Amino acid sequence: MALNFGDAFVNLMPKLMSSLLVVLQITALAFILAFVLGFLIALGRLSSKKALNAILLVIVEFIRGTPLLVQCFYIYFVFPALFKLMGMSISISAVTAGILGFGLNYACYMSEVIRSAILAVDHGQVEAGLALGFKKSHVMLRFVIPPAVRNSIPVFGNYLITMIKDTSILASISVAEMLLVTKNYAAKTFQTIEAYTLLALLYLIISLPLSQVVRILEKKLNHAKR
């Protein structure tokens, strides 16, 4: 059997490109969701309200303690079933389930990053801001959150890259992402080697430059911090 990369490329690539678009959409929305939620969770965990802190801690530990794929299955299959039990009919598309699943899951990890970055900001700067006459909330907004976010950017960048790659698990809930498209193509044409090799290369082409960008950002930030 001769390998036919040319053929696979011509036939599979357009499909991969349109599914890449789906992946990028899911990633973008999930990442925004994760950032916003992660921020709120971090602020809640840092607040002096003990009950809020405890509830959030349980949620974070629960989500971090179960696999992402299981969470996506849960949202996709179990939520509609639960609503049905309650007499409501709700349908969640696979893409929506993926966005919610990834958003929630990554929010938990990102909240820990943000929380520790906020805690790492020297408390002396908080006191300096207060002593100048800024309100507590303004001190947070002006002097704590900006350096905390800045210092977290490389970690967020790495999460973004991981997220793009992780979306391949959404093949299992029938999202037309790249793995599923490749699998279907390979099953139909038997060009297994070509198809999966192309897929792997495509992932590499996406993630390598992004990793490079993250590395440069990291260097820049370290440099700016002096």
Next chain:
Amino acid sequence: MEEQVVFEIKNLKKNFGELQVLRDINMEIRKGEVVCIIGPSGSGKSTFLRCLNLLETATDGQILYEGADITAPKFAAHEYRRKVGMVFQRFNLFLNKSVMKNITVAPMALNKVEKEAAEEEALELLSKVGLKSFAGAYPETLSGGQQQRVAIARALAMHPDVLLFDEPTSALDPELVGDVLEVMRNIAASGMTMIVVTHEMQFAREVSDRVIFMADGYVAEEGTPDGIFTRPKNPRTKEFLARVLKEEEE
């Protein structure tokens, strides 16, 4: 002629859990006075200063600022602090902001000073503290003594009525102390009301109008610099001075 009372402190107490750090402090600070607070480590000097600008909440007692009870619940601490500047032992500059930004951020945000005017004044303040050419620098590139002088300029930019200093020179290498003390001397000479916690006995002696010796959360003795340094009455003051003056000689 009696000068106006700025601070009136009545039966101030502060506990950290079981630990009584301030036991019963009574004091008056008058406008234009330079008061130095000395005393052994752990006697509550920093805690007292931090109570004055509400970084710590008093456990009991009252602090009146120009007649208003700043320890009252719901007191607007942030507005009050604009009039009472604080200089910290560890400078506490905003590390991700330039020297210029460190000085202008509060006047621009809180006193609604225009950027141009704020920067102009910042440059004046910087030249007062001998750092005119450092406006664009970042704190971490400066020596401790330079950082502390920026911190003083930052506090002055708010035009405070009172300045609190918590051991402003004790985190500095000995050769950098002089410049900071020089700046503080000039501020004192300008008539600013200052409360200075310090281990610099020479400074306390030369610059202050009054010296307060604290021990174990009390004001153990107070008086003129001359009185405290040459004729201390309290045995604890005597012992403390004998110890630090001997250390200074070494």
